[in-house]
Amino acid sequence: MKLATMKSNTNAKMVMVLILNLSLVFPYCYCYHHNHADSIVSLPGQPPHIDFQHFSGYVTLDNNNQKALFYYFVESITDPSSKPLVLWLNGGPGCSSLGVGAFSENGPFTPNEEFLIQNEYSWNREANMLYLETPVGVGFSYSKGSSSYMTMNDEATARDNVVFLQGWFNKFPQYRNRDLFLTGESYAGHYVPQLAKLMIEMNRKNKIFNLKGIALGNPVLEYATDFNSRAEFFWSHGLISDSTFNMFTKVCNYSRYVSEYYRDSVSPLCSKVMGQVSKETSKFVDKYDVTLDVCISSVLSQSKVISPRTKIEQRASERIDVCVDDKVTNYLNRRDVQDALHAKLVGIRKWGVCSDILDYDMLNVELPTLPIVGSLVKAGVRVLIYSGDQDSVIPLTGSRRLVQKLATQLGLNTTVPYRVWFGGQQVYITVNKLLL
Structure with missing residues (x-):
């Protein structure tokens, strides 16, 4: 199972809520490696003359169980x-950083029918980007011993x-x-800090x-605060009625529902409340950016909205095809694409955005x-927490409360007052900077 509601829209208007000394100093080191065994000659449909x-490929983790990421x-x-x-x-847990991060968010290409389109906002314009399908059982990552899929948790x-x-x-x-x-984003709010x-x-x-640092987009940091901020978001955006808001905050909030769900003990009361929330918010609203359209073909295949069972939902921006996840799935399931990527299907019939074989310990949420x-801040690791203000899944309001809580605990001082940040003549984000 996966908490599929844990993908955030990092392409929506951003609100940076915590920055800790992000100046960078880079050492010089580079080797040309055109003949590297994992080098990609060309991806099918790739634009000509790319300048990177x-x-x-794979990195083997355990020769005994033949686990590879x-x-x-x-x-x-x-x-x-x-x-x-x-x-x-990317989060989930159990969703693909290749399909979501690399091919539909901040990677160099996005698929469009038979071709790849270069992403003008790709992060590799400023950095060398490494996308990892983790844990085993996600995407092309595998273990030849299926027991590995049954014992996966944050620590592992x-x-x-x-x-x-x-x-x-x-x-x-x-x-x-x-x-x-x-x-990373969403459940990477667990992956990244624990790895660091x-x-x-x-x-x-x-x-x-x-x-040197970590950056977390719409991260899950404290599930009760993060999840329960959904009610405020839905209500403030006119997505639920006053009466449903009252039920969603006083009768059964979202953290209680999730806790009951993953213990197989959903109460009739919580079931009723969540049914009403799902009915009013509608499957035809993009939960990752409530101002935008959704991919109807994908939405119609979803069984529930705002449910821990919900598959990864469609994320969109004004400049990105709202059906990009479908196109990514089709593209990465092409044999010629898999050959070009040096990828193979082990224990699965097809590549999926989120894993159907991974049994993650969801109580870790x-x-x-x-x-x-x-503790990372105290150790001198730079931290950036940013949040899309139209994302209802892990809303800005919860992240902001948690950042302020952390700032108070650590005695952080504000060095840059809350202000807007312009991109040309367009307001892109609001930003606040705090330091020890």
Whole structure:
């Protein structure tokens, strides 16, 4: 199972709520590797004359169980020798950083029928981007022992991810000492802090990772605060009635419903409340950006809205095809595409945006990671938390409350007052910066 409501719309208007000293200093190190075993010659439908190299393949985690994680690596368009290495993780848990992050959000291409279109907002314009399908059972990542899919949780995921990075650096040693940033969205609010914590612990014995910072988009940091802010969001945007809002806050809030659901003990009361919320919010509203359209063909195939069973929902922006997830699925299931990516299907018949075989311990969602973020700040790791203001899944309001809670606990001082940030003549975001 996966908490499919944990994908956030990072392409919507952004609101940065916490920035901790994001200045970057990059070491010089670069090697040309056109003949690298994982080098991608060309993806089907790829635009001609792209000005960067990209790679994909596997890193084996456990030779006994033959566990392997699949990655897609895109070097920076400009001066990759001086740009940092950024690891991107999507949430779910159980959803693909390849399909969601790389091919529909911040990667170099998005599919359009038979062709790939270059993304003018791709993050590899500023960094070397590494997309990881994690944990095993997600996307092209696999284990030949199916028991691995039955015992996956936050701790095991962090452990596998750190083993992956060690193996990946063996493939790309020129990046071993590069400034490293861990990023992601939604349930990556668990993945990223826990991975960063493990890295710091390992560095105390022998410095292995040049970890500089983390960035979290609409992250799950404290599930009660994050989830229960949905009611306020729905009501303030006119998506639910006053009476339903009162029920959703006083009778059965969303964190209670999720807690009951994953214990197979949903009460009739919570079932009634959630049924009414689902009815009023409608499956035809994009929960990741409530101002935009949805892909009708995908929505009609969903069984419920705002349910832990809901598959990853459609994310869109004014400049991105609202049916991009469908097109990504079709594209990544083409044999010629899989061959170009050096990918294989192990234990599955087709690639999926979110895993159908992974049995993740969903009670881990109740584990707060905000204290871990605080410990990272104390350890000198730079932290950026940003939130899309039209995302109803992990709303801005919850993230802002948690950031202020953390700032109070750590005694952070505001160095940049709350203000707008312009892109040309357009207001892009509002921003606030705090420092120890």
